[in-house]
Amino acid sequence: MRLAGGVVATTLVKLREAAVPGATTRELDAIAERSIRDAGAVPSFKGYHGFPASICASVNDVVVHGIPDDTPLREGDLISIDCGAILDGWHGDSAITVAVGAVADELAELSRVCEESLWAGIAAAKPGGRLSDIGNAVERAIRAHAPAGGGEYGIVEDYGGHGIGTEMHQDPHILNYGRAGQGPDLLPGVCLAIEPMVTLGRPATYTMPDEWTVKTTAGGCAAHWEHSIAVTEEGPIVLTALPA
């Protein structure tokens, strides 16, 4: 799984560099598919329940599952890119949020808070703990911050993390909020994808008529960060981090 995760990690580095003003998400998708296949892996998203591409490209108020298209990215957009690969039957799944050119401070901060909450969730994934410790740590990390414009960040409840291994999506579902100390024990060898989604404004979502694209109902921008990890006696191994 570390090898599969490495394919995803190196692909996301290429995508981060390619997500510049004027680039289209379809071009990013082509870069991703080439990167994954050149590594001897298979893009797990392509054909998954009919999904047409190798990445999900979710711009601004799209939370997750955006379909790549020919719309050029614009300076100031915030895009989340979700990518998955299968290598020798094992899955990796990871997402990053990227600022296209210079973005508003509130969007940069939104992404930073979301990424920080991902790492808080990862740190909670240790033997002796329980599954809901992860979501509790994610929620606390988000609630430690507030948007400069007032109110509080939205924590998306309609989607969450999941087990991962010989399939991309396995039990259990992982909430990004809630009380600690609930749910299954976290045992060494368990592999999980942790993926907080944070919004400016209310976190309620709806799905577009294309049956994939998930947007915030209130129109606020969203960030999404994800890593696949393994629980071990020595602490979590981040399978989708760069090997270095």
Ligand code: MG
């Ligand atoms: Mg993903």
Ligand code: MG
């Ligand atoms: Mg996932």
